[in-house]
Amino acid sequence: MHDITFISTIHKEIGKCNAKELYKIIKKLSPEVIFLEAIEETYSEYENYLFSTYGIFHNKLEISAIQRYNYDTSFQYVPVCENGLSDAFHKKIKLVSQNRELQKLIDNFNYLAAENGFEFLNSLECINLQEEMRELESRILNNNEMDKTVKADIEDYEKPMIQNIYSYCNNNHFSSAIFLCGAAHRKSIIEKIEKSKPQEQGNLSWAIFEN
Structure with a gap:
């Protein structure tokens, strides 16, 4: 086994x-x-x-x-x-990271990770926060071709x-x-x-x- x-x-x-x-x-x-x-x-x-x-x-x-x-x-x-990870992924991250609302979510994620360690990273709270960030990224990009390309690239990566x-x-x-x-x-x-x-x-x- x-x-x-x-x-x-x-x-x-x-x-x-x-x-x-x-x-x-x-x-x-x-x-x-x-x-x-x-x-x-x-x-x-x-x-x-x-x-x-x-x-x-x-x-x-x-x-x-x-x-x-x-x-x-x-x-x-x-x-x-x-x-x-693809070039499109890195271009997307560079673009969306300029958004202040997303940066607040990232800062919150980093705070929770620093305070609670791997317990947080392996929790439902972590999944939900990651989902919130992904949804915001899609809204920032307005579901354009870059967003669709990166989603496909991540699937091909995983x-x-x-x-x-x-x-x-x-x-x-x-x-x-x-x-x-x-x-x-x-x-x-x-x-x-x-x-x-x-x-x-x-x-x-x-x-x-x-x-």
């Missing part, structure tokens, strides 16, 4: 959302495999050399936590993204992550794993997990990490 726990994260440290706190969660779950929302190039051989030789931690929160876990046990690290996890499961033997993915994808990833369950074999079980 493959047991996988899905955990929502952020990519940069802020308050209680930091590598040490995520490490504690990882250590408690003791996974043999860690799936990460990242492309292969995110953690290069050179960065691994800097850590293994000089103890220099990666600037990405999740990888820094994974490196700490590496002190405790051996495991398999599996980046599951095929491509980074689908391979789940597919690559299942592919790894079908070709490797392990008992426990975790999947670390940014909180902005939490609702959509949970929906994809639920939708994929009837199509998958009975040797895989998902758990959603919650507060």
Whole structure:
């Protein structure tokens, strides 16, 4: 049986959302495999050399936590993204971030993440706040072509992550794993997990990490 726990994260440290706190969660779950929302190039051989030789931690929160876990046990690290987020996505973020109402929502999100850590990132409150931000972004863009393009791009970004996890499961033997993915994808990833369950074999079980 493959047991996988899905955990929502952020990519940069802020308050209680930091590598040490995520490490504690990882250590408690003791996974043999860690799936990460990242492309292969995110953690290069050179960065691994800097850590293994000089103890220099990666600037990405999740990888820094994974490196700490590496002190405790051996495991398999599996980046599951095929491509980074699209140029259209970054153009959209640059455009909508100028909106003061959206900035207030972002500031509130960051405050809650800093104060409450991964409990917040893995809560219904986090999902609802992310949905509120996405809806506001669509209103700012007036549902124009950029908005539609970015939504399609995000779908194309997320689908391979789940597919690559299942592919790894079908070709490797392990008992426990975790999947670390940014909180902005939490609702959509949970929906994809639920939708994929009837199509998958009975040797895989998902758990959603919650507060």
